[in-house]
Amino acid sequence: MSATRGWTEAEIARRVLADLWEGAYVNLGIGMPLLLNELLTPEMGIILHSENGILGMGPAPPPDRRDDDIVDAGKAHVTLIPGASVFHSADSFAMLRGGHLDVALLGAYQVSMRGDLANWKRPGQRIAGVGGAADISVGARRVWVMMRHLTRDGEPRLVRECTFPLTARGVVRRVYTDMAVVDVTPEGLRLAELAPGYTVADVVAATDAPLAVPESVGG
Amino acid sequence: MSATRGWTEAEIARRVLADLWEGAYVNLGIGMPLLLNELLTPEMGIILHSENGILGMGPAPPPDRRDDDIVDAGKAHVTLIPGASVFHSADSFAMLRGGHLDVALLGAYQVSMRGDLANWKRPGQRIAGVGGAADISVGARRVWVMMRHLTRDGEPRLVRECTFPLTARGVVRRVYTDMAVVDVTPEGLRLAELAPGYTVADVVAATDAPLAVPESVGG
Amino acid sequence: MIDKTVPSLEAAVQGLDDGMVVMVGGFGDSGTPHELLNAVLERGCRDLTIISNNAGDGDRGIAALILHHRVRKVICSFPTTAHNHAVREAVERGEVELELRPQGTLAECIRAGGAGLGGVLTPTGLDTELAEGKPVYELDGRRYVVERPLRADFALVRGWRADRWGNVVYRYAQQNFNPLMAMAGRCTVVQVDHVHEVGEIDPMHVHTPGIFVDRVVRVEREVRR
């Protein structure tokens, strides 16, 4: 793939941002989703949840203002915005499992056409951490995934059936990749948007499951 | 019964107090147990729990210092002592159910020789409140009951088998009445102390279950 | 700018309609959203299911709703007080259905509802009338009553201070069921004495994070103590 085609990770993050709204409560998973934290401004009114126990997470501080008691889910130093609150892990996951988060943004190894999510363990991996991913993905009102469309070896990550161990079944609603935005609907995958430089045929070829293409996108 | 025999309610409360210790966390049920609150002094170091969400409950305030947000389990105005904390009902009952309270003092209609407790409903009563009694009695490390030895009709309240609806099974460890202190042991009831003016025979006659009488008490 | 405050009690209970399940915080008079309850009464909805520790007192609060025939069912731990004949009489004449849950179970079931848990496994009430008709689950040789989680269409909550994002601080034992019900309401409405600008409440002092709160209404009250 040429560097001039598709979205960079920062561009994927900006594309996700366009789908968020003022007043949305959003959880950012470790990895690509954490890029969002640096893009948000107070005026947007988007409130970030960090599962270690923060609502109202702000961007990284300058090095001289780092505080070990204010970290994100990836253990990186962050800040609290005005209106923030802190709480223990059971309350934090009550928010997640109880359906109080509007959006959870997660990274993934694979997503199936039925919205199954595999993002915690590679096949055959003996020791892996699951962290909050399983609770987040069963609990949030909308689970959106950010990932590259293909693996480094060129294998599709959007698949008929996940071959990686599952995190949760039937939970993903939308997937943002470097090539496209794809919705998971009750009828299967549906192309929502093409990244610049890619054609429908490119995305279909890079997707290992039937992909519905609405006329508005297929043009 | 003559007024010159046995313990008054205040005397029963004082008798209970003699069995408490510095550092004990104690829950007081509605009714007779709440008398304890007026007997405690800060020097005793006994910390009262009120199930509506107070640890470190103090005695009633003067009328001009009443605060509707500081009430006991009977909804009467109380105070907070230095070192008090407040919390919600789930945390409050986590303390109770989780075995963190050293002693729960409860009123009762009946207690059986196996420690079954009946204190929330009369037989045939259609509408009754249970409040926190059931959680408290399954959860506290020691459940002690304060009650009159006989009903108004002269019926024993210490019985082989409760005829009143149960609150919990096998939980009561000690019973303080106007006539005696009685322990509930794996072998059944055992007399621990006689109130002034009563004989072993009086208490045996007023108890509808076998009552072991140790030599030290039977004298 | 996110601002969850609403201008009136009427606006605070907008959408609370016939047949809904309504949680009401408070323990006796402490932490009870009396003004919100009055607004529900004025709104005129019927067939309500009320989840609350108590069932009002005299002719106030939930008792008023019962006396005005607005209530179909009450789920609580302690319905009756010396002065509350409303619920007793309504139950006796078959107008109101009463479901009793032990207080700690009630609290935990509300929390479970808000936390997305499937139920509560508790030793409370086991082998007594309090667990009649409820499933029992055995795990590792111990038996537990299975209690169902509780959620509500509306949770009516009383707090002390809130900011415009809905972060709430409760005053002393005002908490009781309020923070739990705030978690379990599909629409959670909080009446408070004071509204603050965002950032004025210390993050470490927040009892109910704003994510659980949909509406905040300030009610003028005389200062106590």
Added chain:
Amino acid sequence: MIDKTVPSLEAAVQGLDDGMVVMVGGFGDSGTPHELLNAVLERGCRDLTIISNNAGDGDRGIAALILHHRVRKVICSFPTTAHNHAVREAVERGEVELELRPQGTLAECIRAGGAGLGGVLTPTGLDTELAEGKPVYELDGRRYVVERPLRADFALVRGWRADRWGNVVYRYAQQNFNPLMAMAGRCTVVQVDHVHEVGEIDPMHVHTPGIFVDRVVRVEREVRR
């Protein structure tokens, strides 16, 4: 006079012996009782079962205990980090048993242990490898994984401020698992930066009420931020 403070880290972990189950608060470095962990290491106990969200980092904390062959089993949600080879290698050579629970399940199981509940009914992990071997319970047509409650002989907790009765206040996201583990330890030990006289902490600001705390030890630390 009730005074739960102890004079040294050594006294704080007195009685923590071979074969015990030990909960360790913290999320990464945030709220982790490093000094208490060092005291456990110095104490020399073996065959420990550690319950914690993570399993240490590099050669510090829980990783140090693993590297010194003190740990038999780890129950956690996220054992591995880029710099933590200790737990991976110990598991791979069969020295340490690893039990993984999703983070929210882990938190809830600890709370259930402290709250006297029989288990947790959660949708998390259902029909995945994460629930392998665990019972599933169906209630009202929905299926839930049954997760067992967790308790510990010792809970090692890190707080910010405590008074002599053991009331604890945590600093910002230092809370994480700490308040839950405080509830679930048969002996709960809290290391804090500041010890206060009784009455100096506002009752409304207490995160962990003293009833859950057995020992408080002050650890001198440089002031951050």
